[in-house]
Amino acid sequence: MNTMETIHVLTHVDENGSALTKASLEAVTAGVVLARQISATLTIGILGPASMEAANSAAGAITATGARLLAVNGEAFVQPRYATDAAACETLCRAAQASIVLAPGSSRFVRVAAGVAHRLGGLIDTHITSLSSNDAVEATRWFYRQRVEATISRDARPWFLLLDAGTHAAFAGESAAAQVEEIVVTLPATRTTVEGLRSPMRDAQTIRPDAKLLFVAGAGWTKKQPDGQIHVAEAGELILAFLRCSGASLGSSKSLADQKSEGEQSVLPFLTHMNQIGQTGATPRHAKGLSTCCHGEEPHVVGWRFIGERRAISLDPNCGWTRGKADVVYIADAFEVMTQVNALLEARSS
Ligand SMILES: Cc1cc2nc3c(=O)[nH]c(=O)nc-3n(C[C@H](O)[C@H](O)[C@H](O)COP(=O)(O)OP(=O)(O)OC[C@H]3O[C@@H](n4cnc5c(N)ncnc54)[C@H](O)[C@@H]3O)c2cc1C
Numbered sequence: 289m290n291t292m293e294t295i296h297v298l299t300h301v302d303e304n305g306s307a308l309t310k311a312s313l314e315a316v317t318a319g320v321v322l323a324r325q326i327s328a329t330l331t332i333g334i335l336g337p338a339s340m341e342a343a344n345s346a347a348g349a350i351t352a353t354g355a356r357l358l359a360v361n362g363e364a365f366v367q368p369r370y371a372t373d374a375a376a377c378e379t380l381c382r383a384a385q386a387s388i389v390l391a392p393g394s395s396r397f398v399r400v401a402a403g404v405a406h407r408l409g410g411l412i413d414t415h416i417t418s419l420s421s422n423d424a425v426e427a428t429r430w431f432y433r434q435r436v437e438a439t440i441s442r443d444a445r446p447w448f449l450l451l452d453a454g455t456h457a458a459f460a461g462e463s464a465a466a467q468v469e470e471i472v473v474t475l476p477a478t479r480t481t482v483e484g485l486r487s488p489m490r491d492a493q494t495i496r497p498d499a500k501l502l503f504v505a506g507a508g509w510t511k512k513q514p515d516g517q518i519h520v521a522e523a524g525e526l527i528l529a530f531l532r533c534s535g536a537s538l539g540s541s542k543s544l545a546d547q548k549s550e551g552e553q554s555v556l557p558f559l560t561h562m563n564q565i566g567q568t569g570a571t572p573r574h575a576k577g578l579s580t581c582c583h584g585e586e587p588h589v590v591g592w593r594f595i596g597e598r599r600a601i602s603l604d605p606n607c608g609w610t611r612g613k614a615d616v617v618y619i620a621d622a623f624e625v626m627t628q629v630n631a632l633l634e635a636r637s638s
Pocket of ligand 1: 566567585607
């Protein structure tokens with residue numbers, strides 16, 4: 289049987305400081321469900337608002353959880369920084385007397401969570417995809433490039449669990465006026481001054497984990513086309529126009545991403561290995577995926593494991609996609625198809 293657990297969900301506000309991030313709201317859902325399953329006490333800690341007014345406003349979205357709400361606020365905690373974030377998380381977890389700590393696997397928490405677990409004498413597991421309770425609390429995660437799924441349970445407490453984004457629905461309760469308790473943190477010595485944020489241009493931000501659609505570009509975009517010519521510039525324009533109109537996230541096959549580093553021919557400048565999907569790339573989670581000019585070989589398709597509905601456009605009727613790896617395959621020229629699709633999307637938005 290479970291001993292009485294105290295679940296603490298660590299959350300943080302978005303860049304504007306006014307709302308909890310989507311990944312934080314997903315962690316809240318995980319906390320609410322687990323607390324219900326094991327009859328545990330639930331507390332939620334908020335990191336990052338500039339003032340308690342901002343904390344109360346950000347907490348409006350999670351008042352319906354009925355959880356005790358705690359916040360660390362103030363200028364020192366607005367910007368992510370190891371020393372201040374670790375001190376804030378440690379203080380929140382101590383105030384909540386947490387035995388299980390759930391947090392989104394955001395860059396902000398990934399950076400500090402292991403250190404905080406160590407300070408509290410606890411243990412941490414990362415990339416958690418689901419939580420359940422049998423006799424004990426159990427967490428699952430994937431190993432070996434998403435091929436083996438493990439179920440983990442531990443006696444050590446506090447037990448920190450960082451949740452992968454997209455594995456839980458974002459908490460969406462009725463928003464109401466919140467009463468958040470302020471938790472005061474003794475400011476640690478800091479050496480890092482955050483001077484500001486430098487973000488890539490909007491068009492350059494092609495990896496969008498929250499997008500409904502993953503658009504994959506394969507090496508075919510840079511190959512000789514039926515007219516005997518390559519059309520890389522046109523390919524780049526078509527792909528970027530589609531991303532702009534659809535808000536899709538951009539993935540790439542390894543063959544296409546590799547071309548840039550080898551410098552063999554002019555390729556799409558907005559693609560890097562960060563876009564690569566597959567065995568030696570990423571395994572993102574999106575509701576739908578559209579593959580273009582890609583052969584659909586197994587080392588690539590293994591990265592599509594968590595894509596809900598799969599479609600592909602390929603000239604090759606014998607490509608991997610047609611062999612049971614996609615739900616729908618269009619045997620067609622992706623240059624022609626995407627030109628038409630973009631025209632339809634542009635007409636819809638104007
Ligand atoms: C150990 C190992 C790890 C690997 N890891 C990965 C990985 O993580 N990710 C990955 O992607 N690959 C990986 N690979 C490589 C993988 O096996 C394939 O070589 C690669 O995915 C092929 O990329 P591609 O389909 O884009 O290119 P190609 O195989 O060159 O296919 C291009 C396709 O585009 C089509 N095409 C051309 N023009 C058009 C057009 N106008 N319209 C429509 N279709 C068109 C062609 O018919 C062809 O099917 C790995 C391989 C190994 C050995």
